[in-house]
Amino acid sequence: MSKYKAVIGLEMHCELKSNSKVFSSAKNSYNETPNDNIAPVDMAFPGTLPVVNKKCVRDALMMSIVLNCETPEYMYFDRKNYYYPDLPKGYQITQMDAPVGVNGHIEIECNGKRIPVDIHDIHLEEDAASLDHYYDTSCIDYNRAGVPLLELVTEPCLSSAEEAVAFLEHMRSTYKYCDVSEADTKKGQIRCDVNVSIMDCDATELGTRVEIKNINSFGNVFDAINYEIKRQSELKMQGRYDEVEQETRRFDEESGTTIRMRSKVDSIDYKYFVDPNLPKFKIDKEWLEEIKKGIPLLALERKDKYIEELGLSDYDASVIVKEREYAEYFEECLSLGMDAKIASNWLTTQILGEINREEVNLKDFYLTPSLLKQIIDEIKKGTISSKQAKEIFYKAVEEKKEPKTFINSDMAQISDRGELESLINKILEENDAQVEQYKSGKDNLFDYFVGQVMKNTRGKANPVLTKEILKEKLDK
């Protein structure tokens, strides 16, 4: 619609998973009780000293490798100085000069197409405390102070809200595949700043960028970008592009608009300097190699494998690789000897349908791959029809009992030709009027006869054989 081209750059913050915080021994876990997960370091008590968490450094390096970044030879931290009540030290420990990764790139998928995304840098830092605002008072909760945070900054290389969200989804999945974060937006573990500008399609210089800070859901990222593109485009079309200022805005969920907070021109000088309390250390090459070896096969790599080696459709493969736990469930099915397409069908329809309905994680789902196999084996043996299989599936899930407890000999499909023929003869005799109509051209009555056979056998008639016999008898 627009004659302008949008340019988007993202800053994505993601909290890392770890036992203790990034610079203190306080617990790093979701905690409803305020000021419970705290250590003197998080409170900036005089005389306390930070100690860097090795696991967090490892995870940060792993993400740097995944993003094809250059890793530094030495690692150290910088102080970003500013005052705010959620920052008791008066500075945030972050990385400015030597981030864990710079100049990276990664491929993502958007609307079925692979696109490259350039990474400016990725760095390890600490989260600030959180402020809870009430009617006439505000409370500070230091549980979040010192929680490890990875900040990922892309180059201005994305060109639509769809691409931006695809990138964020891709990264969320990657963090989870690498098991470095729960990456749960609902728990506020992912927060984004979005930078948006527009330019003429043939222009070479980037337009003025507007930054929208601290967006906490991907849906809001999508809406904020589209709103901003529209707002800037309208101003430009009216010849008022000089009103697009380099500024920081926030997204207002209620109105779906962005609102100016402050100008970016007079941006704060953080007076960065190297944190003298955290000695510089060398990153061992062997350690890097070891971290690299620990990187699992990621979503898109698995997807390609499922399509090329197992013959899954693009759609099914996408659904399965969306979450690591789906892919692992699927691969466990394969290792138990299940057919890939059959396992994929059960997973993408029945199983994901159930876990979404029950709002549970697949790893907590009652029907494990080996229990699913009980059902699939019986279909293969012909003991049960696929319709019965689904009923057994739901019963097993609901009553949390092994599928085989619901499978009994009297479910067996009727696949005996003689038995079916005599049954069908009887049904056709009882429905002679419909048989007449069918023979005089009402072809669609065929399904009616199939239905009658199923009704009479409570769904146990072998459907293929039933149709075959019916055709023989009716069309002769």
Ligand code: ADP
């Ligand atoms: P700051 O520290 O002020 O946030 P950075 O230089 O770190 O600024 O840039 C932040 C983000 O802004 C990056 O993600 C970058 O890709 C993006 N960005 C820079 N210029 C533009 C532009 N003209 N349009 C859109 N995004 C931009």
Ligand code: MG
């Ligand atoms: Mg920024």
